[in-house]
Amino acid sequence: MWPGVDIYRVSIQNQNIPYFNINGAELKTIPFFKYLRSIVSSTTKIDNDVINKITKVSRSFGILRSKFSSNKHLKLATKFQVYEAVCLSTLLYGPETWTSYRRHLVQLEHFHISCLQKILGLTWKDRVPHTQILECTKSQCIEAMIAKQQLRWLGHVIRIPEERMPRKILYGQLQNSHQRPCGPKKRFT
Incomplete structure (x- = not known):
């Protein structure tokens, strides 16, 4: 080499x-290091990265919330736009390459809904369903936002030339794999 x-x-x-x-x-x-605001682990798990992102965004949201509550002249639409621009952009930075499991999505969704509830001034005693909160704020669930970003990245990789590494990896074959009869083709490395 x-x-x-x-x-x-x-x-x-x-x-x-x-x-x-x-x-x-x-x-x-x-065992791990920070690269471009993300934690890269030797185990390739995103548990620490998700917790780190939620912690950072929680601090940012706390600062924003103190500004929101002191300013009664802001409309709810403006508060949601600021939340999306500051908090959601940080929380969902780089999910294109995540292998996210249900536990990660639950953690992120719980944080997202709790932030929206705080902006709306709701508590758990109000017993408002999550679907109604998302509908009222004209927001999407975290799973839909992540899927949208991953599909956008996939479309980008499909359009790049065949000799480039991301395209080769996407369409690569497993070295020692065998396909079960009537099973799906294995197209990943």
Whole structure:
């Protein structure tokens, strides 16, 4: 690959951990790091990233909420637009590559609904259904927003030239896979 660079893998506790040596000096392997406001984990799970995003947006929303409650001249539509621009854009930054499970969607949806309830001045005692809150605020559920961004990214990848890496990965085949009779074709790597 590169002169003086050796890469080898060692299996520790059922995990393949890569080790890099550059001119005899070993580089450390870390369990996670921050990259472009997201947490990249060695386990490829997004649990820490979701919690980190909710924490950051919660702080931002707290500051916005204090401004909202002190200003009685703001319309609800303006409050929702500011919430979408500041909070939702941060919360849903980069979900195109997420492998999100139901627990992640539930966490994000719960936070989203609780923010909308606070903007509307509702509490759990009011017993307003989530569908009515979303309808009143003209908002979508988090799952629909994430699916929309993922489909937009998928359309982008499909339109790029075939020799580019994202397109190759999207249409790549598994190396050691076999298709069950009458099963779906496996088109992912």
